[in-house]
Amino acid sequence: MALLDDALIAHLGVVAGAHLVVLPTAFGVDPAGPDDGGTLYLHGSVAAGWLAPALEHDVCVTVTELEGLVLARTGFHHSMNYRSAVVIGRPRRVTDQGERRRALDLIVDHMVPGRSATLRPPTRRELAATVVIALPLAEASMKQREGGATLEPGDLELDGWAGLVPVRRVASAPVTEDYVTDEVPELVLRRAAELGRV
Amino acid sequence: MALLDDALIAHLGVVAGAHLVVLPTAFGVDPAGPDDGGTLYLHGSVAAGWLAPALEHDVCVTVTELEGLVLARTGFHHSMNYRSAVVIGRPRRVTDQGERRRALDLIVDHMVPGRSATLRPPTRRELAATVVIALPLAEASMKQREGGATLEPGDLELDGWAGLVPVRRVASAPVTEDYVTDEVPELVLRRAAELGRV
Numbered sequence: 001m002a003l004l005d006d007a008l009i010a011h012l013g014v015v016a017g018a019h020l021v022v023l024p025t026a027f028g029v030d031p032a033g034p035d036d037g038g039t040l041y042l043h044g045s046v047a048a049g050w051l052a053p054a055l056e057h058d059v060c061v062t063v064t065e066l067e068g069l070v071l072a073r074t075g076f077h078h079s080m081n082y083r084s085a086v087v088i089g090r091p092r093r094v095t096d097q098g099e100r101r102r103a104l105d106l107i108v109d110h111m112v113p114g115r116s117a118t119l120r121p122p123t124r125r126e127l128a129a130t131v132v133i134a135l136p137l138a139e140a141s142m143k144q145r146e147g148g149a150t151l152e153p154g155d156l157e158l159d160g161w162a163g164l165v166p167v168r169r170v171a172s173a174p175v176t177e178d179y180v181t182d183e184v185p186e187l188v189l190r191r192a193a194e195l196g197r198v
Numbered sequence: 199m200a201l202l203d204d205a206l207i208a209h210l211g212v213v214a215g216a217h218l219v220v221l222p223t224a225f226g227v228d229p230a231g232p233d234d235g236g237t238l239y240l241h242g243s244v245a246a247g248w249l250a251p252a253l254e255h256d257v258c259v260t261v262t263e264l265e266g267l268v269l270a271r272t273g274f275h276h277s278m279n280y281r282s283a284v285v286i287g288r289p290r291r292v293t294d295q296g297e298r299r300r301a302l303d304l305i306v307d308h309m310v311p312g313r314s315a316t317l318r319p320p321t322r323r324e325l326a327a328t329v330v331i332a333l334p335l336a337e338a339s340m341k342q343r344e345g346g347a348t349l350e351p352g353d354l355e356l357d358g359w360a361g362l363v364p365v366r367r368v369a370s371a372p373v374t375e376d377y378v379t380d381e382v383p384e385l386v387l388r389r390a391a392e393l394g395r396v
Contacts, residue, residue, distance in 0.1 A: 008365070009262065009280070011220050011262070013211035013218050013219070013220035014218075020212075020286070021211070021286065022209050022210075022220050022284065024260065024264075024282050058217060058218060059218065060218050060219050060220045062220040062222065064207065066206055066207055066222075066367075069309045069310065069369075069389075071313065074318065074324070075303065075314055075324075076321075076327075078224075078305075078309060078313075080207065080309075082222060086219065088217055088218070088219065104273055105273065108276050111267045111269070111276060111278075115276075116273055118358065119358065120356060122273055126274040129274075148373075148375050149375060151375075151377070156377060158318060159380070160380060161381070161382060161383050162374075162377075163372050163373050163375050164372065164373045164375075165370075165373075165393070166369065167369045168368060168370070169365055169366070169368075170366060170367075170368050171267075171363050171365045174269075175346075175361050175362045175364065176360075177346050177347060177349075177362075179349070179354060180358075180359055180361065182357070182358060182359040185359050188269065188359070188363065191267075191363065
């Protein structure tokens with residue numbers, strides 16, 4: 001699903017206590033994961049405490065890429081072009097250590113493909129501090145709006161401009177931390193250039 | 199709240215029947231609106247049918263601007279820089295015709311400031327087809343991550359690169375619809391240039 005490759009963040013809706021909360025979060029995708037249709041992985045901090053109770057209810061994960069402002073001749077037909085995926089389901093808490101490791105690698109690699117293999121493995125302490133949850137991708141429902149402004153017959157007789165303002169995400173040059181002497185890795189340079197083309 | 203000016207879409211979490219759903223949506227802001235702290239406005243189609251039942255429960259509206267990929271020396275400290283606002287509350291259905299008109303103008307003007315004044319007013323049929331809801335901005339909780347990768351004492355002894363890949367949204371040149379003979383309005387050109395600087 002190209003949208004899930006292109007997008008960097010998801011919005012997770014969970015029931016937390018008496019409230020529904022929607023939070024931005026990183027994610028990872030395993031098209032060959034153990035869940036129906038492949039697996040969407042999210043992670044959270046054990047200390048934050050809100051992810052574990054959320055496992056008792058269905059959650060909704062929505063990923064959206066905004067692609068343009070649609071400026072019609074009428075306010076009514078102003079809109080946006082976008083792609084979105086909505087995944088609703090009861091999350092599975094990932095407990096198998098191998099799958100947890102793999103899920104965390106996928107979340108890192110979603111940011112920069114290939115990066116996890118260049119890092120030291122997570123420690124036991126780091127793994128213990130992290131909740132990993134999985135959702136089946138089979139349930140994903142996709143929605144998309146593309147193209148120009150909706151035009152009703154009467155709108156042709158209106159005056160005024162109508163059109164589209166395309167928007168996209170770009171990256172700028174990677175900024176190296178002060179304490180680092182290594183050059184920016186090729187993987188990171190490639191990813192920054194690629195984000196500029198999405 | 200600068201974030202709400204900069205962001206173009208919100209994610210609305212609602213309870214719809216037995217499910218929690220998170221959907222991307224346009225929004226408008228009136229800092230001097232009638233609700234506590236000012237008003238956040240959303241709109242939806244009467245025909246779509248999901249917005250009206252959602253009024254019976256609290257909803258959550260989350261606005262997020264992604265600002266960078268944080269690439270630490272450890273997978274555990276990989277993160278993202280972002281700003282987000284979370285507004286939770288019982289939505290008020292806007293029924294006053296003057297406020298409805300103003301809210302719809304604000305949603306259009308959020309896309310392109312000043313544009314609503316250049317369009318014909320909404321018709322009665324258009325107004326009747328639209329649900330407008332309001333939320334108080336006083337309840338907005340802001341969250342932000344900025345700066346470099348979290349560094350633990352031991353990480354200084356690790357090898358490898360760490361740094362930030364800044365990301366931002368840009369707009370490209372407006373695309374005029376085939377049936378339009380007017381030049382691209384100054385307002386739209388200015389907005390496209392401004393989006394490129396956010």
